[in-house]
Amino acid sequence: MKILNKILFSGAIFTAAFLSGCSDDDYTPGEASNASGINVYFESPANAEVALGPNDAEFTVTVGRNQTDNALSVPLKMTSVYSDMFEAPTQVDFAQGESSKTITIKIGNGMEMFESYPMTLVIDPAYTQAYTQSEYYPRLELNIVKEDYVPYADGKFSDYIMSPDENPIETDQEMEYSAILNMYRLKSCWGTGTGSIIFSWEGDKVTLQSTSIATGINDATYGAITASLAEEATYDEASKTFTFPFEFLVSAGSFGIYEESYTITSLK
Incomplete structure (x- = not known):
């Protein structure tokens, strides 16, 4: 994941640790595991x-x-x-x-x-x-x-936020379509089991269902990372590529703005 020198903070961060002691009288042992060792x-x-x-x-x-x-x-x-x-x-x-x-x-x-x-x-x-x-x-x-999402296309998702360097990580990603919603979806595109990009698409116009997405990524120091759309998402017909300019936010500030993208390689 991008390291701390990529973080732009809106203000100084202050942390404090509070330690409290406890006596033996306060100790309550946990329940013992079952003796047979069944799990x-x-x-x-x-x-x-x-x-x-x-x-x-x-x-x-x-x-x-x-x-x-x-x-x-x-x-x-x-x-x-x-x-x-x-x-x-x-x-x-x-x-x-x-x-x-x-x-x-x-x-x-x-x-x-x-x-x-x-x-x-x-x-x-x-x-x-x-x-x-x-x-x-x-x-x-x-x-x-x-839901009524069905496979629409195969493609490649390019991700910067999880990359250890300046080059994006490319993963295979299926694009889905819902006729009821008339929406497309890149499901769990950051590989966490949640954090889907859902959008409508007409020509080069791409409109996200939500401009703030919980990615499911948790930074060890700063906690949950949210992807917030910083500029309009776009589609380029020549390259068949969707571009999503996301600012990745944590409670302390910003990890920066990165252009996540999805390129269609074949239709279903």
Whole structure:
């Protein structure tokens, strides 16, 4: 990522550290891990978006475990402010020798297009190892959205903000189109699972749905990075290239303005 000498600050930054002591009387030990060493977890990132088509009525989630010697039934809990919209199993059943199991979550008929419906799945703590270092966790935060985006083109996304030098990083990127919204999308173009560029396109005129985008990138020092459109986005027919002049902002100031771009290589 661009280093600190690229940062333009609007003012001086002051930080302070406050230390507080505590006595032994204040110490409360954490809960002990289960004695059998069983660890059951979701084989997905802790936070994920589930994109469903207009006619989809269900989606699946995969649950894994570290021990397969015996059959095992593990309680699951689903919570959501839209609990009447989802039907999730209350347990996952592993057969002997089975290390992963796919469960199905059904959705109701009332889900609106392009509305977000969050839900959480949690594995019973008695079947988890809370202090095991892992990229997978016993809690899964999902955001479910029904949409009609379909593949429109293949191309290359050129990104400067994640580059270690002055040259952009090029990645393969699919461009999608929604007939309902009459919008195009470069989904998760910074590779974080979120941070999509959504825009309308007519001739050389490109209009973003939102001029401020949470990229999903987190700087170790300054936190979340937001892409804010600094100038008008454009399309060049000769090179088939979209240009997005973004200023990348953190809470302390700016990482600078970089022209992210997308070049169409072939239509679907």
